[in-house]
Amino acid sequence: MAIFISGPQRSFRKRRSDFSTVLCRKTLLLITSGLVLAGSSFPAICAPALTQEISDAPTPSLRMPPPDPARIFAPLAYPTPENAFRTGSGSPGPLAWQNRADYKIDTSIDTQNNTLTGSETITYTNNSPNALEVLWLQLDQNIYREDARSSFSSPERHGHHTDGMVIESVAIESDGHSTTIKPLISDTRMQAALPSPLSGKGGKIQIRISWHYTIPGTWGGRTAVTPSKNGNIYEIAQFYPRMAVYDDVRGWDTAPYLGQEFYLDYGDFDYNVSVPADFIVVGSGALINPSDVLSKEEQTRLEQAGKSDERVMIRTRAEIEAAHPDNPPITRKTWRFHMTNTRDVAFVASHALLWDAARLDLPPISPAPGKPPAPRLAMSVYPVEGIDSHGWDRSTSYVRHAIEYFSKQWYPYPWPNAINVGGHGAGMEYPGLVLDGMNDRDPELFWITTHELGHDWFPMIVGSNERRHAFMDEGFNTFIDAMASDHFNHGEFAPKHDGEYAPDTGRPAEDILKVLNDPSAPILMAPSDTVAERWRHPVSYFKSAYGLTLLREQILGPERFDRAFRRYISLWAFRHPTPSDFFRLMDSEAGEDLSWFWRGWYFNNWGPDYALTHVDCLPDTQAQGAQITIQNKGWLPIPVTLQVTWADNSTSRIRIPSESWMLKQTLTLNIPGNQVVKSAELDPDHVIPDTNRSDNVMEIQSCQKAGKQPNPTH
Numbered sequence: 070m071a072i073f074i075s076g077p078q079r080s081f082r083k084r085r086s087d088f089s090t091v092l093c094r095k096t097l098l099l100i101t102s103g104l105v106l107a108g109s110s111f112p113a114i115c116a117p118a119l120t121q122e123i124s125d126a127p128t129p130s131l132r133m134p135p136p137d138p139a140r141i142f143a144p145l146a147y148p149t150p151e152n153a154f155r156t157g158s159g160s161p162g163p164l165a166w167q168n169r170a171d172y173k174i175d176t177s178i179d180t181q182n183n184t185l186t187g188s189e190t191i192t193y194t195n196n197s198p199n200a201l202e203v204l205w206l207q208l209d210q211n212i213y214r215e216d217a218r219s220s221f222s223s224p225e226r227h228g229h230h231t232d233g234m235v236i237e238s239v240a241i242e243s244d245g246h247s248t249t250i251k252p253l254i255s256d257t258r259m260q261a262a263l264p265s266p267l268s269g270k271g272g273k274i275q276i277r278i279s280w281h282y283t284i285p286g287t288w289g290g291r292t293a294v295t296p297s298k299n300g301n302i303y304e305i306a307q308f309y310p311r312m313a314v315y316d317d318v319r320g321w322d323t324a325p326y327l328g329q330e331f332y333l334d335y336g337d338f339d340y341n342v343s344v345p346a347d348f349i350v351v352g353s354g355a356l357i358n359p360s361d362v363l364s365k366e367e368q369t370r371l372e373q374a375g376k377s378d379e380r381v382m383i384r385t386r387a388e389i390e391a392a393h394p395d396n397p398p399i400t401r402k403t404w405r406f407h408m409t410n411t412r413d414v415a416f417v418a419s420h421a422l423l424w425d426a427a428r429l430d431l432p433p434i435s436p437a438p439g440k441p442p443a444p445r446l447a448m449s450v451y452p453v454e455g456i457d458s459h460g461w462d463r464s465t466s467y468v469r470h471a472i473e474y475f476s477k478q479w480y481p482y483p484w485p486n487a488i489n490v491g492g493h494g495a496g497m498e499y500p501g502l503v504l505d506g507m508n509d510r511d512p513e514l515f516w517i518t519t520h521e522l523g524h525d526w527f528p529m530i531v532g533s534n535e536r537r538h539a540f541m542d543e544g545f546n547t548f549i550d551a552m553a554s555d556h557f558n559h560g561e562f563a564p565k566h567d568g569e570y571a572p573d574t575g576r577p578a579e580d581i582l583k584v585l586n587d588p589s590a591p592i593l594m595a596p597s598d599t600v601a602e603r604w605r606h607p608v609s610y611f612k613s614a615y616g617l618t619l620l621r622e623q624i625l626g627p628e629r630f631d632r633a634f635r636r637y638i639s640l641w642a643f644r645h646p647t648p649s650d651f652f653r654l655m656d657s658e659a660g661e662d663l664s665w666f667w668r669g670w671y672f673n674n675w676g677p678d679y680a681l682t683h684v685d686c687l688p689d690t691q692a693q694g695a696q697i698t699i700q701n702k703g704w705l706p707i708p709v710t711l712q713v714t715w716a717d718n719s720t721s722r723i724r725i726p727s728e729s730w731m732l733k734q735t736l737t738l739n740i741p742g743n744q745v746v747k748s749a750e751l752d753p754d755h756v757i758p759d760t761n762r763s764d765n766v767m768e769i770q771s772c773q774k775a776g777k778q779p780n781p782t783h
């Protein structure tokens with residue numbers, strides 16, 4: 070997601086007691102076999118140490134007392150304990166499990182009334198050790214109801230309403246019996262009480278649901294009917310009742326949908342979409358009945374696209390305008406799609422869409438069980454409003470770059486196609502399909518396309534809990550996007566400099582100070598729903614992304630970081646990592662106890678602040694070398710570069726490690742040299758977010774006084 074919603078700002082109120090409860094929770098996990106596993110325990114130190122820690126957060130750097138190394142470098146207790154499901158090294162444990170939801174969905178869109186009618190069969194597999202007496206599902210369309218909780222948590226949503234998702238029937242099928250049940254609906258959640266418990270360790274059940282709902286207008290944001298010159302565009306997402314996640318961290322995760330994002334289990338999807346015959350439908354996964362819905366010519370063009378580096382038009386402007394109907398046709402077509410191992414699907418349907426495609430330079434894969442491997446495609450669909458050599462004419466080249474670059478750099482893209490949709494500008498991601506703006510142009514279109522497709526890695530592949538930890542999808546994604554901007558077309562749109570990253574000057578070390586110095590800024594570990602809109606981009610996106618940049622560039626170095634981060638992605642691909650898993654994995658794989666960094670950057674808004682207090686010639690020399698004293702005034706001891714400039718304007722550089730500040734806050738360095746020191750500077754490249762740069766440069770102080778050399782700065 071990448072869009073600001075205008076409206077009244079909510080102020081951030083940190084719920085201190087809730088948070089420390091989570092942090093200090095000691096979990097005992099009862100396994101049905103009777104085995105009892107103790108979660109990691111932090112008994113004696115947990116309460117006082119963390120209470121103190123939380124009482125400081127979020128404390129901005131400018132208001133901080135002098136740094137206390139005993140607190141900065143204290144052991145950090147991660148919120149989720151390690152156990153048999155999640156290990157101390159940050160990997161899934163030997164008894165790791167997660168449940169599975171496979172979907173068969175039929176939908177039909179009534180374009181006269183803008184309603185969607187659906188029925189589905191979910192096959193739910195309970196791999197947990199526990200029997201389940203109820204299932205929880207998510208009815209995301211209920212966010213548009215007038216009485217939705219989100220209408221009150223975000224009153225700007227109060228302008229437009231639908232009746233939400235109207236559930237027509239729910240039945241449970243088990244052992245050949247079908248039992249109709251009356252579900253319990255609470256806001257965006259639905260509980261289905263089972264006629265008999267669903268056993269753990271692989272028990273399966275089928276749940277059949279029928280529903281309908283009114284599709285919102287563009288005010289719906291992530292899903293909408295969008296008008297365009299040649300007809301409405303149906304941007305369809307969150308369109309079916311979806312299983313909530315039951316996990317080892319908290320059981321059923323039923324946080325209501327207040328406008329943040331999602332948490333979903335993986336499975337295979339077969340979904341069918343019935344629309345007027347003149348529509349095209351593009352959707353997540355692969356179209357598996359092209360001969361039923363496409364003309365011979367369109368099928369031939371798609372085959373050509375599979376061999377072409379340049380885009381091939383599948384449906385042209387002339388074809389749309391020639392066929393523009395005065396009245397919707399009576400005939401309908403059903404488009405059938407399949408997607409393997411995904412947490413969600415979405416699609417777009419319209420008469421008004423141009424469609425182009427080009428090959429993805431990735432190995433062919435089978436689009437559905439029993440089908441031979443086929444070339445994979447980058448595709449774009451957009452109305453005539455998007456046609457522009459600075460606009461959607463280039464979209465598919467952006468899609469190709471994002472998918473191929475992220476695949477090579479981090480983890481291979483697993484699905485058949487990747488589609489960019491030019492709609493009203495939701496700026497929203499779904500597996501294999503993203504919803505962007507038909508009016509986006511040049512860098513904005515490149516950045517939004519790359520960002521939304523980057524979500525295919527976070528959270529579509531690495532399935533973290535977006536509803537609770539926005540920084541793990543938005544920030545991790547924004548981090549890889551900034552690198553993608555540098556990589557594209559010799560830096561045509563670099564550096565990334567938009568609402569998501571370095572929004573003010575394009576220099577992240579400067580722009581982040583607004584967050585570090587504002588006492589109202591939330592911390593990265595704050596639950597997603599408690600982050601006020603005005604902080605969502607600066608914190609969940611920018612601060613999180615810049616944290617990884619600092620880790621990569623300033624703390625670990627690219628080789629150690631990239632290897633560890635790839636390991637994180639591959640170990641947690643199609644799984645559910647928590648922030649604690651990420652912290653532990655980076656500690657373990659990168660080979661560094663980063664507690665001080667996690668504590669300062671993620672659990673607090675602490676920043677580095679270094680100062681030069683003394684620059685002189687080396688004592689007892691004939692004005693040679695340099696003696697330099699540095700003071701640490703900050704709570705985030707990121708390694709910093711000291712640059713010494715000599716009389717002939719040559720320079721020397723020294724890296725000052727974090728450990729310098731474990732026992733002292735003042736460090737004096739004697740630096741050999743064969744000439745007079747002229748000046749010294751800390752962080753000369755402005756790559757760390759030093760909260761006060763006014764004391765980072767100092768010229769020679771006393772050699773002249775000692776009569777050894779004239780002051781070289783004159």
Ligand SMILES: [Zn+2]
Pocket residue numbers: 070071520521524542543546
């Ligand atoms: Zn996003």
